[in-house]
Amino acid sequence: xxxxxxxxxxxxxxxxxxxxxxxxxxxxxxxxxxxxxxxxxxxxxxxxxxxxxxxxxxxxxxxxxxxxxxxxxxxxxxxxxxxxxxxxxxxxxxxxxxxxxxxxxxxxxxxxxx
Amino acid sequence: xxxxxxxxxxxxxxxxxxxxxxxxxxxxxxxxxxxxxxxxxxxxxxxxxxxxxxxxxxxxxxxxxxxxxxxxxxxxxxxxxxxxxxxxxxxxxxxxxxxxxxxxxxxxxxxxxxxxx
Numbered sequence: 001x002x003x004x005x006x007x008x009x010x011x012x013x014x015x016x017x018x019x020x021x022x023x024x025x026x027x028x029x030x031x032x033x034x035x036x037x038x039x040x041x042x043x044x045x046x047x048x049x050x051x052x053x054x055x056x057x058x059x060x061x062x063x064x065x066x067x068x069x070x071x072x073x074x075x076x077x078x079x080x081x082x083x084x085x086x087x088x089x090x091x092x093x094x095x096x097x098x099x100x101x102x103x104x105x106x107x108x109x110x111x112x113x114x
Numbered sequence: 115x116x117x118x119x120x121x122x123x124x125x126x127x128x129x130x131x132x133x134x135x136x137x138x139x140x141x142x143x144x145x146x147x148x149x150x151x152x153x154x155x156x157x158x159x160x161x162x163x164x165x166x167x168x169x170x171x172x173x174x175x176x177x178x179x180x181x182x183x184x185x186x187x188x189x190x191x192x193x194x195x196x197x198x199x200x201x202x203x204x205x206x207x208x209x210x211x212x213x214x215x216x217x218x219x220x221x222x223x224x225x226x227x228x229x230x231x
Contacts, residue, residue, distance in 0.1 A: 045222035
C-alpha cells in the first residue's frame, strides 16, 4: 500500500508571495504518477499539476511548479505570486500506473492574506 | 465540455436506510472512481469502474457497492446506513484506457454531501 504524507496541516502566506507545500510518499513501485489537487471552500476538487515518475523534468503550470525528487520520494508544490483565490486545501496524491486509484495525503490548508 | 456531475448534491437519511448516489462522467471518459471524504479519515478510495466492470476496490464493507452503465454513468449504493457513513462522496472520471498520464488524470465532480441521522 502507498502512503502519502503531508506534514504541514496549515500554511499562511501574504498575497504576491511564494509558498511551498511538502509531500512525501512511500512506495516500492517504479512507474507511477503524482498529482496535486486543490479543494477550495466550495469543495470542488481541481487538478493543479501532474508529474510522471520517470520524467526528471519538474512539471510547471503557470504559477504552480513542483520539485520532484524521486530518490527521496518527495513531491513539493510551489505556489508563486500567491493570489486570494489560491486559498484552499491542497492534497498531494499518488497513483500507480494503470491502477486508476488515487491515494491522498491528509491535506494542507493554505490561507492567502491580503 | 461539461464536467462531472453528481446527484443529488445533498442528502439526509436515517440509520438503517439505504441510499443511491449518481455520477455522470465527462463525455468520452469511461472510468469512474468513487471516494469518501471525512474530517477524520480524509479521502479514501471506494472503487473504480471501467466499461461496466469493477477494476479496483478499496477497503470498505460490503454495504458499499456500485455499478456502471453502458453510457459510463455510475451509481453507488450504501445499504443499512450508519452514523459513520456521513461524508462527502466524490466521484471522479478519467479516460481510463491506456495507462498514460493523460489517460489517468481524474477530474472530480462537486460531490454529494450525505448526512446520516
